[in-house]
Amino acid sequence: MSRVTLIAMKQFLRCVLVLTVVMPLTVVLMFARPGVAHACSCAYYPGGPQLDQQLADFAQGENAVFTGTPVAERREDFTVFYDFEVREVFRGEVGATTTVSTAGDSAACGTTFDLKQEYLVFATTYDTQDAPWAVDSCSATTYSNDSETRVATVTQFGQPREVFVDDGIPTAPMILIGIVVIAAVAGGAAGWSLYRRRSR
Known part of the structure; x- marks a missing residue:
């Protein structure tokens, strides 16, 4: 066998080795990419x-439906907590203030709230x-x-x-009572000041 033939055979074997080792490894690496997080598929x-x-399903079980405004937010590990001031309740035992939790990642179906923006909340x-x-x-x-919602x-x-x-007094009347009390105090102070001026 000539020297040229031996060199050609070595090159051929090298190509075969590359194809049998490198190509399968390349295919494996292509399919072994890190997983990509996808957004929650059931988003409303x-x-x-x-x-x-959705609303019919929500009428079952221990759920709450209320209108409220988030006033504070805090994160603990993978959970976000929002403190709400509640204005009205459609369903459930919800007080004037409450807290809701949600996953901190949208891929885990977590949601976000803008502070000071009022929401219609469906909680479980x-x-x-x-x-x-x-x-x-x-x-x-x-x-x-x-x-529509x-x-x-x-x-x-x-x-x-x-x-x-x-204390059992509705939130709206409490605000009205506060305004009346402030107005009465201010009016009384103004009247007392006017009385003292005239009495001098």
């Missing part, structure tokens, strides 16, 4: 065709992480001014009840 879209069914008692309620992006939670909520649960503060 206001006005979607699933609205009525499932996996609350020690909060009274939990919310995820699969619920019908949306801004409180979303008329609100109309469907009233249809499903009826008119909301007024929220009471701890």
Whole structure:
């Protein structure tokens, strides 16, 4: 066998070795890429065709439906907690203030709230992480001014009840009473000042 033939055979064997080792390794690496996190597939879209069914499903079990404004936010590990001031309640035992938890990652169906923005909240008692309620992006939670969701909520649960503060006085009358008291004090102070001026 000539020297040229031996060199050609070595080159051929080298090519075969590359094809049998490197190519399968390349294919394995292509399919062994790190997983990509996908957004929650059940996210709620206001006005979607699933609205009525979602609300009907939500009428079962220990759930709460209320209108409220998040006033504080804190994160603990993979959970975010929002403290709400509640204005009205459609369903559930919810007080004037409450806390809801949600997953800190949208891929885990977590949701986010803008502080000081009022929401119509659909909360459950499932996996609350020690909060009274939990919310995820699969619920019908949306801004409180979303008329279509609100109309469907009233249809499903009826008119909301007024929220009471701890002493049993409704929140709105409490504000009115506060305004009246402040006005009375201011008026009394102004009258007393005028009386003293005239008496001099």
